[in-house]
Amino acid sequence: MRFRIVAIAALALAASSAASRAADPRYPDWPCTQAKVPEVSLAAVWAGPPLDDVQDKWKDNAKVGALVSKLAARKTPLDDAEKSVKEFLASSASDKTANAKLLFAGLFDTLNAQRSSVMNGLERVTRKQREAADRIRDDTIELQRLQDATPRDDSKVDALSNQLIWETRIFEDRRKVVRFVCEVPTAIDQRLFALGRVIQQEME
Template sequence: MNGSIGIITALLLIWSGTAQAADPRYPDWPCIQAKVPEISLAAVWAGPSIDDVSSAWKDDAQVSALVERLATRRVPVEEAQKAITDFLSQSPDKARAGKLIFAGLFDSLNAQRATVLAGLERVTRKQREAADRVRADTAMLQTLQNASPPDQAKIDELNNKLLWEARIFDDRRRVVTFVCEVPTLIDQRLFALSRTIQQEME
């Protein structure tokens, strides 16, 4: 039984060592990567102003359908770039079409990022609550084990509960590590596609 406590304690130590927010402005941010709340327009777009198209991309059925496809991360970047090239090569107003596509991508991918960021912080709060429960149950288990005589049935029941809690806790921790990469991947996708749009507009 003490082996189980050791494993659980080690998990909690690993999590507490990585759960300290690097930036006090974002106490629930769990990633090593710095939290950037949204993509800066200037960081990804050096083309003409998109102020005149703003949300107009939503009113163009062809553009909005294309944007939806381009913003889907399972579509390879190379395939998305070719779709942009094909679309703009057939557009009678390449400059406006390019701005509409970019405006749509900028809105869509920023919204994706916001969802991912909120999800990561929500999981951090759940992990914090789970860690408190695991610590309380671990203390209770130690108390039961030190009792004289020990109630073996209760000890076994609580030990099984703790192992299950620890498994869920560790699974979440692993998922967070993977998902922390997603905002960067979204940034890279938007930058690559915006470059393609700008090259086609020139």
Template sequence: MTVRVLATAVLALALASTAARAADPRYPDWPCTQAKVPEISLAAVWAGPALGDAETKWKDDAKVSALVSKLAARKTPLDEAEKSVKEFLSGSAADKSANAKLLFAGLFDTLNAQRSQVMLGLERVSRKQRDAADKIREETLQLQALQGATPRDEAKVEALSNELIWKTRIFEDRHKVVRFVCEVPTSIDQRLFALGRVIQQEME
């Protein structure tokens, strides 16, 4: 593949991602086709009793905090996480209700924070991609000028060609990673909803 074809492909990707971002002017740096929802609302994932002081006190309970860390980790399979929830909420009705609220409050806080970090990272990469596309456009024009110059400086043409190929590869690799990471906020939503449902079922 020639440098010109590579650069053209990169610009097509850059333009496509710009068009996607322009779909929602509130979030100009958001690179995903999925709509950006900045934060999970409590009402969307919890139909149980009011959490009350559990929203702040869950961190004071070492056992709850440790379990929240385990359940919130994406490396923990969901079925294993659900089983851990059921084991933790196997005490008396009074203990079960208090522990359930603490556990869900911790999950809600922790997974919302995870989500925010992922989304900030995506927007950071999006800005880098926009800058990279601008640089590739600029260097493509420089290369075209060098190729048309008389006399032609082959060493400069080769050096800039190699640099463009390298920058194009980095751009394309980032583009693939972004498409993969764009799925993460949705998977976090699904985990929180699923675990919240199990917690509420155990309270009944």
């Protein structure tokens, strides 16, 4: 039992140590192997007409707002989203350019906000993992002390052993979730770029 507990704790702490070595020292809490790009620039995803005259106006258009929510949802397959863009702009007639600009402005705002929320969440989890690693280390040291004590209090040893197993399990579960969620900002970037391209094509 003692070897098992120490081994589990050592694995968790090793994972924490690897995660804490940020690839970019500017973002010490960023846990992903992908480089952190805090914001997507408009120029990187939009080569259409300027959006200065629309900006937040898309929020005042109920039809555009509803479509933006649908297109920005990750549960909406990209193929379906692209089809919805084409159908919407095909029905826009003389207002196609204006509606296209409103639609992309809404997507840019909404997907950027989603992206920021995900990235902030990842960094919060990193800080929690660092705190958890500290607790695991301290509890491991305490467990070793209790195991070596004379006389030995088996009830305390068992209680702390169970606590350590629980702590390391949570630590490992979070680590797996982080690895999965690290893919989300890139997926959002790709979605924004793909939908922006379709919108621009439909404007031509």
